[in-house]
Amino acid sequence: MKKLVMLFLLVSCVMFGKTYEKIVIMAPSMFEVACLLGVENKVVGLGEISGKDIYPIEKSKNIPKVGNAFRPSIEKIIALTPDLVVANEGINFPTKEFAQHGINVVEFSTRRIEDIFSNIEKFGKLVGKEKEAQEVIVSSRKKLENIKKIANNNLKGVFIYSTSPLMVFTDKSLPGDILEVLGVKNIGENLSGGKPVINPELILKENPDFIVGIMSVDSVETLKKSIPLVEHTNAGKNNNIFIFDAELIYRNSPRMLEGIEILSERLNKIIK
CATH class of the missing domain: 3.40.50.1980 (Nitrogenase molybdenum iron protein domain)
Incomplete structure (x- = not known):
């Protein structure tokens, strides 16, 4: 068990100890975060959403599409030679196939509201935008706090x-x-x-x-x-x-x- 913990910490240090420059994003929510942090120019590939454009459309429309979150096109992604692939947590993503080609995969949880803030912080570390990430987190938390609770709490x-x-x-x-x-x-x-x-x-x-x-x-x-x-x-x-x-x-x-x-x-x- 101790060895597994040490291995996890070592892998985490390797993944988060460098700044990634060529990124494939299979999780649409994280492309929005990339744009907020001003690193959309580092995104070389995007996962598709059936029948829908990826927000913000003007920034995503010309980025190559490489399958979707559940069925990524492994060949297309490898051909783009990214150093990082961003995926949603819990969807049985083919991490091993990418690891064999020296491509790191980092998964992000999208299950709860609090994940919004932890994901921004995590992504900011991966792209060398920690300061900008904290600014987005602060403004987002303030916006959430300012959303008024319903006056009639019997609803x-x-x-x-x-x-x-x-x-x-x-x-x-x-x-x-x-x-x-x-x-x-x-x-x-x-x-x-x-x-x-x-x-x-x-x-x-x-x-x-x-x-x-x-x-x-x-x-x-x-x-x-x-x-x-x-x-x-x-x-x-x-x-x-x-x-x-x-x-x-x-x-x-x-x-x-x-x-x-x-x-x-x-x-x-x-x-x-």
């Missing part, structure tokens, strides 16, 4: 990930953190896992005041058609079903704070 709601099967988010998730920041009750908070599958009857029983649809939930009409019971909830009766672009409110980057602010404004208009 309860839910984020829906998909309708078939019906999947919601617990308190141990990024949307769960968002609802906590806003000071409203998450009807899925006590369920197990991060995105549990639930029976539509639970939505009716819990009777949320608002529903937020993301990812595969692309319209209010689709949601109502897939889950007719929502029409009988407070959210359905009072037209408080909101559809958000996942890139704005479910991508773990400082821009997500804008999405939280917009949701806060909408929820503060709900009268109960």
Whole structure:
């Protein structure tokens, strides 16, 4: 065990003890961070998002695309001769294949709001922008602190990930953190896992005041058609079903704070 710990520390020192100059980013949220730190010129390859451009579009559009986060094009990435590949944590990334070619892979967690800040700090160290990273962290934390909690703290709601099967988010998730920041009750908070599958009857029983649809939930009409019971909830009766672009409110980057602010404004208009 001691040897494993020493090996981990040695690898960490090697990875974080140098400044990387040619980077492939497979995690879209980290490209936003690269731009905030002014090192987008170091990015030689980007992971794609199905059917969507990567924000900020004007800076990403001409960068070669090299597969996606779950299916990276190993050949294309190696051909770009990067010294670093940035990936999302927990997706079984082919780290060994890149290591065989002398390419380091660093993974970033995107599960909780607090990861936004730790990821900025971590990336700043990798690109020699520690000072700039701290400045972004301070401004982002201030923005988060300034987002007002909902005046009516009796509100309860839910984020829906998909309708078939019906999947919601617990308190141990990024949307769960968002609802906590806003000071409203998450009807899925006590369920197990991060995105549990639930029976539509639970939505009716819990009777949320608002529903937020993301990812595969692309319209209010689709949601109502897939889950007719929502029409009988407070959210359905009072037209408080909101559809958000996942890139704005479910991508773990400082821009997500804008999405939280917009949701806060909408929820503060709900009268109960």
